[in-house]
Amino acid sequence: MTSQTTRRNPPKAGTAEHAAIDRSAGLLRRGYSYLLDLRQRWGGYGTAEIRLLGERTTVLSGPAGVTLFYNDAIMQREGALPRPLRRTLFGDGAVHGLDGDEHRHRKAMFVHLLTPSAAEEIAATADEIWRSPARQAAHDPVAVFDEAAAVHCAAVCRWAGVPANAVDRRLGRDLAAIVDGFGSIGPRYVRARRARRRVDRWSRRLVRRARGGHRQVEPGSPLDVIANYTDRQGALLPAKVAAVELVNVLRPTVAVAYFVAFTAHALQTRPRLRDRMSRSDDAAHEAFADEVRRYYPFVPMLAARVRREVVYQGRLLPPGRRVMLDVYGNLHDPVYWDGPDGFDIERFAGVEPDPDVYVPQGGGEVATGHRCPGERVAIELIKVAAQYLAGAGVTDVPNRIPMNRFPTRPLPLA
Numbered sequence: 001m002t003s004q005t006t007r008r009n010p011p012k013a014g015t016a017e018h019a020a021i022d023r024s025a026g027l028l029r030r031g032y033s034y035l036l037d038l039r040q041r042w043g044g045y046g047t048a049e050i051r052l053l054g055e056r057t058t059v060l061s062g063p064a065g066v067t068l069f070y071n072d073a074i075m076q077r078e079g080a081l082p083r084p085l086r087r088t089l090f091g092d093g094a095v096h097g098l099d100g101d102e103h104r105h106r107k108a109m110f111v112h113l114l115t116p117s118a119a120e121e122i123a124a125t126a127d128e129i130w131r132s133p134a135r136q137a138a139h140d141p142v143a144v145f146d147e148a149a150a151v152h153c154a155a156v157c158r159w160a161g162v163p164a165n166a167v168d169r170r171l172g173r174d175l176a177a178i179v180d181g182f183g184s185i186g187p188r189y190v191r192a193r194r195a196r197r198r199v200d201r202w203s204r205r206l207v208r209r210a211r212g213g214h215r216q217v218e219p220g221s222p223l224d225v226i227a228n229y230t231d232r233q234g235a236l237l238p239a240k241v242a243a244v245e246l247v248n249v250l251r252p253t254v255a256v257a258y259f260v261a262f263t264a265h266a267l268q269t270r271p272r273l274r275d276r277m278s279r280s281d282d283a284a285h286e287a288f289a290d291e292v293r294r295y296y297p298f299v300p301m302l303a304a305r306v307r308r309e310v311v312y313q314g315r316l317l318p319p320g321r322r323v324m325l326d327v328y329g330n331l332h333d334p335v336y337w338d339g340p341d342g343f344d345i346e347r348f349a350g351v352e353p354d355p356d357v358y359v360p361q362g363g364g365e366v367a368t369g370h371r372c373p374g375e376r377v378a379i380e381l382i383k384v385a386a387q388y389l390a391g392a393g394v395t396d397v398p399n400r401i402p403m404n405r406f407p408t409r410p411l412p413l414a
Contacts, residue, residue: 011039011046011062011335015315018042022051031404032297035059036329044335047313052324058317059301061326061333063356069302069325070364070371072099074310080303080322088192089182091200091244099307105232106245110373113222113249118159122253123380125155130388138393141264141410148257149176152381156253160246161221166206174199175247175254183406199251203243211239222249249374256378260385261409262296263288265401266343267386268394273345277390282383287348289382293360294353295343297401297408299327302362330359 016039027034039048039061046062060069069075076099090096095106129151139147153172158164174195181192210217210227217224226246229237237245266288267274276284306321317323332340336357338347355363361372372378399410 011044011333013313014045015047015049015058015313016042016045017049017315019049019051019056022054024053027052029404031402031406032300032328032408033332033403035301035324035326036061036332039326039329045313046335047315049315052322055322057322057324058312058315059324059326061330062336063354065325066330066356066359066363068310068312069304069323070362072103072307074307075304075323076307077103077304080305085182088178088189088196091196091247093238093241094244094248096248101232107373109226109229109245110249113225114373114377116376119374119376119380122155122159122377123384125158126151126381127384127388129154130384135392138395139264139389140395140397140399141261141268142397142399142412144264144389144394145257145261145409146173146176148260148385149173149254152254152256152260153250155381156250156377159222160249161218161223162206162250163216165216166202171199171202172254175251176257178251179255179258179407199247200240200243203246204239207239207243207246211236252372252374253377253381256381258298258407258409259289259292259296259378259382260389262292262298262401263382263386264389264394265296265399265410266292267389268396270343274390274394277386280387283349284345285383285386286379287345288386289379290348290353290358291343291345292382292386293378294331294337294358297328297403298360300406301325301327325359325363327359330357 018038023034023038026038030037035048038050039045039059042048046060046065048059050057050059060066077097078099086094086097095103095110098106135147150169150172153175154167157167157171177191177195178199179192181188181190181195184192206217206223207227210224217227223246226249227242229242229245231237236242267277273288277288302325304323304325306317306319306323309319310317330336334340336354355371361375361378364371398413400413401410402408405411
């Protein structure tokens with residue numbers, strides 16, 4: 001039996017400087033593990049200075065790197081992502097691009113809504129939909145992604161108070177397409193941009209309906225709260241911004257479809273887990289959900305910019321410097337994990353993940369930092385999907401998980 005382990009041999013102090021050559025092509029070719037591979041090849045430093053997309057970039061990892069990355073007095077999110085990517089995934093004016101008091105005020109709305117009881121309610125609805133007679137007897141990891149997107153969309157919209165007649169199957173597909181294509185080039189990005197425009201129009205109509213006192217909008221529902229949320233000065237958020245934030249509650253919940261597809265893959269490739277996951281064993285389901293989020297590739301990295309000058313690992317980080325947190329590398333670095341390339345739910349048995357190492361959905365404090373307030377929603381949705389899929393069965397259809405696709409998921413072999 002293994003467990004989560006923070007070892008006593010930390011990475012070398014200092015920074016591996018290799019900024020003469022642009023590493024963009026290597027990152028696109030090698031994918032998720034590229035930054036970790038570079039740091040290990042350069043001597044095991046926890047920090048590296050590289051050139052990426054023509055710009056000098058400092059790559060952080062480990063507890064000290066996570067702490068620095070989420071220090072809002074030093075780092076800022078504004079300007080960290082190219083505007084087309086930010087607009088496609090988060091939308092204009094979203095909480096993700098705010099800093100300081102403005103970020104904390106807006107984040108409070110999400111924290112208020114996405115409580116543990118809300119996560120349980122959304123997951124219970126998803127479980128009910130999964131177990132409806134219309135579902136097939138067995139699922140393959142490729143097809144289950146689209147199924148999960150539809151299930152999660154229906155569940156989160158019901159919880160949010162979105163009128164049933166405003167939800168159709170295209171909504172789930174569009175919310176999934178926004179995530180699937182925001183960081184790509186070519187057809188996937190075009191689909192993501194089109195989906196973003198459709199979803200934004202749909203969400204603005206809902207916000208206006210809520211503000212107009214439409215009888216189908218339940219007072220006190222998440223839709224009502226978001227539509228009528230005010231800024232720090234007490235003014236209503238612009239309808240466009242409120243609509244964006246409504247999407248920022250719905251979209252991440254639908255995006256848990258990636259983890260459900262990985263859940264199906266884990267059950268397909270590790271048959272011994274199926275019997276255990278089919279039982280009502282909440283502790284095992286919780287450990288399974290944590291290991292799915294650690295083991296499988298979802299968020300490759302996160303970006304910020306230096307707000308004020310700081311010296312870190314012996315290197316000066318000037319204002320404006322782009323900084324990246326190597327999320328995938330943090331979750332697979334053998335310095336912090338025993339057997340990181342193996343899938344082992346026992347590492348989380350009775351162990352709370354270390355928040356300074358375990359950052360599959362961001363780090364820092366939920367209320368004041370940039371850790372995802374919907375993390376508990378993701379965990380509960382993975383748990384109900386694991387129990388359902390283990391009982392319903394998964395097919396043996398071969399599939400692949402390409403590590404140079406952002407974000408990746410199980411895809412057909414062809």
